[in-house]
Amino acid sequence: MLYVVGLGPGEKEKMSFEALECLKQAEIIVGYTTYIRLIKELVGDKEIVSTGMKQEIDRCKKAIELAQSGKEVAVVSSGDAGVYGMAGLILELVIKLEEPIEVKVIPGITASIAGAALLGAPLMNDFCHISLSDLMTPWEMIEKRLHAAASADFVICLYNPRSKGRPKHLVKALEIIQQYKSGDTIVGLAKDVGRKKELGILTTIQDLDETLVDMTTVVLIGNKETYVSNGQMITPRGYQL
Amino acid sequence: MLYVVGLGPGEKEKMSFEALECLKQAEIIVGYTTYIRLIKELVGDKEIVSTGMKQEIDRCKKAIELAQSGKEVAVVSSGDAGVYGMAGLILELVIKLEEPIEVKVIPGITASIAGAALLGAPLMNDFCHISLSDLMTPWEMIEKRLHAAASADFVICLYNPRSKGRPKHLVKALEIIQQYKSGDTIVGLAKDVGRKKELGILTTIQDLDETLVDMTTVVLIGNKETYVSNGQMITPRGYQL
Structure with missing residues (x-):
């Protein structure tokens, strides 16, 4: 077995x-x-x-x-x-x-789920996973998926967001996403989740410091309703409260 | 706490x-x-x-x-x-x-991850989650996301796919998906995952018997490379083997 x-x-x-x-x-x-x-x-x-x-x-x-x-x-x-x-x-x-x-x-x-729990509750509405590694998926296909996901306002989880060999993929991805989502869309970075040095960072697309992102980071980009309150990244499910 | x-x-x-x-x-x-x-x-x-x-x-x-x-x-x-x-x-x-x-x-x-493990390895490339419940998300938005996800050939995980109150949502969703994915695209159903009666079913979009799907089921729809072999649903990662 x-x-x-x-x-x-x-x-x-x-x-x-x-x-x-x-x-x-x-x-x-x-x-x-x-x-x-x-x-x-x-x-x-x-x-x-x-x-x-x-x-x-x-x-x-x-x-x-x-x-x-x-x-x-x-x-x-x-x-x-x-x-x-x-x-x-x-x-x-x-x-x-x-x-x-x-x-x-x-x-x-998986990293997105654990990262989401660290950051709050960003995955309460429809979301997708896109790997920015083009080692095995052509970059054109990755771009197509970024366009599709952003245009339909999915919450987007980026895996393999940035490495030494691909330092510019994250910036290129965010440029595409910003064609559909505004610059003040909430972005959560979950780094080294589950390890002693785990770290959650909340920012926006326009304020993101890409140098904070490495291969141990999962990047969660909110939808247009996602907000931050009390240090938590929250995507509302839609309940009338 | x-x-x-x-x-x-x-x-x-x-x-x-x-x-x-x-x-x-x-x-x-x-x-x-x-x-x-x-x-x-x-x-x-x-x-x-x-x-x-x-x-x-x-x-x-x-x-x-x-x-x-x-x-x-x-x-x-x-x-x-x-x-x-x-x-x-x-x-x-x-x-x-x-x-x-x-x-x-x-x-x-979450159900998609456990369902995927039961069925094989369908989530090896980019995938998204869409809930077919329109209790809190307008159906028009759900349709928009189905179009986007299918057009960019994401593997699609459908949550809340079918209930007594929403008996036709799955069929409507599959009609949209079929505008982009062919009828012989692999579909995996993972029912009651982790319980004694858990059941994995592999079929295609065109052959899917919707009456097998209920609220304990997660529906995983492959991308154009997804195939079945040896009873397993596999989405290739892209390695040259």
Whole structure:
């Protein structure tokens, strides 16, 4: 059996009972070095295969090989493994096998959901997720989705918003979004959610300091009704109060 | 202190450690009758205030009053309290108080994420959430969002897809979506996720039997690359394999 386990963001507190149970049952745990570090003390003395960043395919192939040899294997992913994570890659590789192995995806709390809770309640009306990484989706498609989401006033969660290799993607995205949403639309930044240094920042599209945003940040852009009060980012559901 | 706690879908397995910790710390737990039933055995002998459906405002006001009296109170919500849930309503009510009380939102696994894990990995590329309930969002706005999301080929998660009071909303939504997505686009239904009777169903837009869909169902509509293999709904991330 191969489990693909979403650990939730940060440390144990946001992990599900089912996820920890899988880690305990597994004989071997496979994951990106940073995530392995987060869970190492939870799982005790267990075989661990950790690999560096951008080695997703190798990591998944390794996990599959181990599962084929009859081991109980857990591949771990931060947040939810099914949101831009390892789950799809594992399933895509497994269906190519002559004798498919059994795979079970264990859901986790994804960054947008945990970030929203940190900031208040920004996701109370329709919202979408867009990754600004164009490593695997053409930038033109990302732009098309930004136009669509902003024009219909979705709350927008941006994943992979800015990295050294893509320093200008966030600014380009906000330019598109501002064609539809006003400059004073509320923006929430949730950084390092679930870790000791977690930080929520509330600002607006026009006042956003892009240098505060890195790969550990999820960017939540409100709809036209989103407001800030008492330090909380709130998108009204529409109740008459 | 007032905690707004997302329980995750279904039973204890998909709850976070932090959520259970809050339930244990709380002196009083407030929630919709069905959710209270799910957690009753976890929290032991504790004061419980349960209210029926559609009494959200009363329930939240009651929880706030109890917290104002100095009690530690947890309001519980299925899935994540910040996704069309109680978190926003609580915060909106609290900011109207002369002396605001402290509120902490505890995130949970929302239905789309858990449903996706049950079905495979349909959320590996950009996706959005649209509620088909027009109790608080005008239907014209919902239609606008359906057009936008389908035209930019988002994976679409439909919440509140069909109820006795809204038997035709799903069909109307699929008609709009079919203006952009072909009839053979994969649709996954995730019903009663996390409960004993949970059920995943894979079909297409044109073959969907709408009578299978009820308020415990989340409907996931793929993008143009989504496919089914080995009983799994997979949206490719874009890796060259």
